[in-house]
Amino acid sequence: MLRIRADEVFSTIKDILLSRGLSPDKAEILSQIVYGNTLDGVYTHGINRFPRIVSNIETGVLDVNAELEKVSSCGVIETYDGHFGIGPVNAYRAVQRAVEIAHDKGTGIVALAHNNHWLRGSTYGLYAADNGCIAIAWSNTKPNMMPWGSSELRIGNNPLVISVPSDDGIHFVFDAAMSQFSYGKLEEYRLRGEMLPVDGGFDDEWHLTKDPCAIERNSSVIPFGFWKGTSLSIALDLVAVVLSNGFSVMDVGREGEERGLSQVFLVIDPSKISDGESIRKNTRKVLDSITSCSTRDGENLRYAGERLAAARKDNLANGIPVHESVWNTVLGLAGRVF
Amino acid sequence: MLRIRADEVFSTIKDILLSRGLSPDKAEILSQIVYGNTLDGVYTHGINRFPRIVSNIETGVLDVNAELEKVSSCGVIETYDGHFGIGPVNAYRAVQRAVEIAHDKGTGIVALAHNNHWLRGSTYGLYAADNGCIAIAWSNTKPNMMPWGSSELRIGNNPLVISVPSDDGIHFVFDAAMSQFSYGKLEEYRLRGEMLPVDGGFDDEWHLTKDPCAIERNSSVIPFGFWKGTSLSIALDLVAVVLSNGFSVMDVGREGEERGLSQVFLVIDPSKISDGESIRKNTRKVLDSITSCSTRDGENLRYAGERLAAARKDNLANGIPVHESVWNTVLGLAGRVF
Numbered sequence: 001m002l003r004i005r006a007d008e009v010f011s012t013i014k015d016i017l018l019s020r021g022l023s024p025d026k027a028e029i030l031s032q033i034v035y036g037n038t039l040d041g042v043y044t045h046g047i048n049r050f051p052r053i054v055s056n057i058e059t060g061v062l063d064v065n066a067e068l069e070k071v072s073s074c075g076v077i078e079t080y081d082g083h084f085g086i087g088p089v090n091a092y093r094a095v096q097r098a099v100e101i102a103h104d105k106g107t108g109i110v111a112l113a114h115n116n117h118w119l120r121g122s123t124y125g126l127y128a129a130d131n132g133c134i135a136i137a138w139s140n141t142k143p144n145m146m147p148w149g150s151s152e153l154r155i156g157n158n159p160l161v162i163s164v165p166s167d168d169g170i171h172f173v174f175d176a177a178m179s180q181f182s183y184g185k186l187e188e189y190r191l192r193g194e195m196l197p198v199d200g201g202f203d204d205e206w207h208l209t210k211d212p213c214a215i216e217r218n219s220s221v222i223p224f225g226f227w228k229g230t231s232l233s234i235a236l237d238l239v240a241v242v243l244s245n246g247f248s249v250m251d252v253g254r255e256g257e258e259r260g261l262s263q264v265f266l267v268i269d270p271s272k273i274s275d276g277e278s279i280r281k282n283t284r285k286v287l288d289s290i291t292s293c294s295t296r297d298g299e300n301l302r303y304a305g306e307r308l309a310a311a312r313k314d315n316l317a318n319g320i321p322v323h324e325s326v327w328n329t330v331l332g333l334a335g336r337v338f
Numbered sequence: 339m340l341r342i343r344a345d346e347v348f349s350t351i352k353d354i355l356l357s358r359g360l361s362p363d364k365a366e367i368l369s370q371i372v373y374g375n376t377l378d379g380v381y382t383h384g385i386n387r388f389p390r391i392v393s394n395i396e397t398g399v400l401d402v403n404a405e406l407e408k409v410s411s412c413g414v415i416e417t418y419d420g421h422f423g424i425g426p427v428n429a430y431r432a433v434q435r436a437v438e439i440a441h442d443k444g445t446g447i448v449a450l451a452h453n454n455h456w457l458r459g460s461t462y463g464l465y466a467a468d469n470g471c472i473a474i475a476w477s478n479t480k481p482n483m484m485p486w487g488s489s490e491l492r493i494g495n496n497p498l499v500i501s502v503p504s505d506d507g508i509h510f511v512f513d514a515a516m517s518q519f520s521y522g523k524l525e526e527y528r529l530r531g532e533m534l535p536v537d538g539g540f541d542d543e544w545h546l547t548k549d550p551c552a553i554e555r556n557s558s559v560i561p562f563g564f565w566k567g568t569s570l571s572i573a574l575d576l577v578a579v580v581l582s583n584g585f586s587v588m589d590v591g592r593e594g595e596e597r598g599l600s601q602v603f604l605v606i607d608p609s610k611i612s613d614g615e616s617i618r619k620n621t622r623k624v625l626d627s628i629t630s631c632s633t634r635d636g637e638n639l640r641y642a643g644e645r646l647a648a649a650r651k652d653n654l655a656n657g658i659p660v661h662e663s664v665w666n667t668v669l670g671l672a673g674r675v676f
Contacts, residue, residue, distance in 0.1 A: 150634065226562075303572060
């Protein structure tokens with residue numbers, strides 16, 4: 001594992017994107033997002049995924065020239081068409097706009113149709129939190145899960161993000177797909193030769209199993225909470241589709257590639273209805289009730305998002321850990337050799 | 339099991355509430371809610387729970403004279419103090435107000451502090467759906483679950499509701515607590531002498547178990563999806579507390595009784611941003627993708643809320659099934675004998 005200086009990772013990514021025809025502002029936004037996810041230690045949605053993003057740009061799955069188009073609005077809600085543009089760029093502009101409306105009117109909602117994969121939901125939750133706002137945001141996906149009780153791939157793992165700003169900058173950010181495990185996580189366990197800690201899908205005899213290989217072989221990841229995650233996934237798809245007038249999970253499935261996703265960014269600025277001291281106190285009392293809770297191993301619990309700051313600090317100080325093969329691929333895309 | 343005529347159930351409930359000092363409009367709202375839950379077949383949150391509601395009125399846990407008080411507002415968001423009034427009445431008025439704002443401005447959000455148990459979240463989701471609106475609503479609770487990895491009761495099973503109207507009146511309504519099973523559900527399995535279909539909590543050796551008795555004994559219901567439900571529960575508490583400036587789950591725990599809950603009602607009127615035909619088409623395509631999906635038993639899947647209409651029809655036609663002991667208690671409260 002190499003450790004590459006953070007600024008070198010950023011500039012390399014940005015150079016590659018500029019060379020692939022992205023406008024300077026789009027290249028800047030997308031680089032910041034890929035770089036930020038990498039800094040946060042979420043490599044699967046950062047540097048490790050970057051070669052695939054570039055490939056999607058080259059093959060036209062992502063239209064680098066597409067711009068968000070406003071379709072309708074009423075009060076604090078606005079709907080946009082993403083025209084199959086660069087998913088994270090469109091999503092970033094959508095949450096920016098939702099935050100802008102919230103700063104003005106207390107609440108802002110942007111529903112976005114025909115976008116592409118937003119990469120990592122936390123990006124948008126953290127953006128809102130950095131701007132003092134609460135966010136609830138989600139995306140649908142291609143049909144990659146079976147509803148509980150069925151063996152047809154009919155629902156998405158539709159990631160859901162809920163973020164709340166903390167005054168110390170270590171924001172709460174819940175960011176979860178509707179599957180109990182991602183396929184990326186299954187791969188990690190398989191490569192380590194380990195079983196999952198809890199059941200994650202079905203084996204060949206259709207029994208619940210902790211065996212990552214069996215689940216991968218059968219494409220049988222289960223919704224988290226079984227029937228509960230099933231219905232939550234359907235709920236998120238339904239609301240996103242009705243608000244955005246965009247593709248449903250099953251529509252996305254008919255596209256071949258996973259493209260044209262429907263997304264919702266719901267942002268509230270709590271400072272419009274409560275004073276700063278109350279907000280601070282209320283946030284702290286909930287977060288402290290978690291961090292003061294001991295685990296059965298005698299450690300302290302952490303809240304969602306708490307680990308990101310430590311990863312960021314370490315990566316900034318010591319360089320970003322990158323697999324040599326990944327870095328060689330990235331350098332190749334930049335027309336350089338390692 | 340008796341079958342009591344629906345109108346008799348309603349009038350008996352209402353008479354009892356009027357005799358306990360509720361104003362006519364509060365008695366009407368609470369009767370409609372208890373009756374509606376019963377009609378929908380959700381007896382645990384209807385007639386079976388009614389004696390406990392009356393007891394809470396008699397002991398003053400519910401203040402029948404308390405009224406919602408508006409605390410602050412900004413644009414489409416309003417915050418209220420429920421002053422420990424009748425939970426379902428306050429919640430009903432809160433969602434009514436959120437729908438009213440949404441009908442006017444596209445979106446309406448009401449955050450409610452110091453309310454009591456709202457009984458059944460679907461009531462408020464269905465109210466919004468009957469009025470053509472999408473709702474996302476949730477409540478915190480007392481600390482009745484252990485965060486994944488800990489053995490301290492620090493999080494609530496905070497029920498979450500997401501509803502979307504369907505033009506045939508059979509609305510989609512996701513209504514789920516953050517626990518994999520409720521204690522009511524564990525009791526049902528125990529009484530039937532059955533194991534749970536999936537792990538629901540811990541046994542005496544702290545292993546995951548399907549044994550309802552062991553889970554009840556150890557108060558060890560688990561969050562649905564383990565760590566995912568843990569963080570979602572915290573997220574809902576955090577947002578509700580920050581928006582309402584009310585009690586957190588741990589604050590509620592210090593009250594002795596489960597009282598003073600924080601609740602959020604977020605309502606969107608899709609007709610403000612989309613035409614009726616698109617809304618109908620978008621809703622149908624998602625719901626149809628579920629109902630056309632076959633289960634492994636060869637049946638068709640149902641979406642959340644779909645079964646309610648059938649229960650309602652049966653109960654209206656054939657009378658409401660009530661345990662004789664429950665009905666005797668209710669008649670006793672009405673000063674009548676069976």
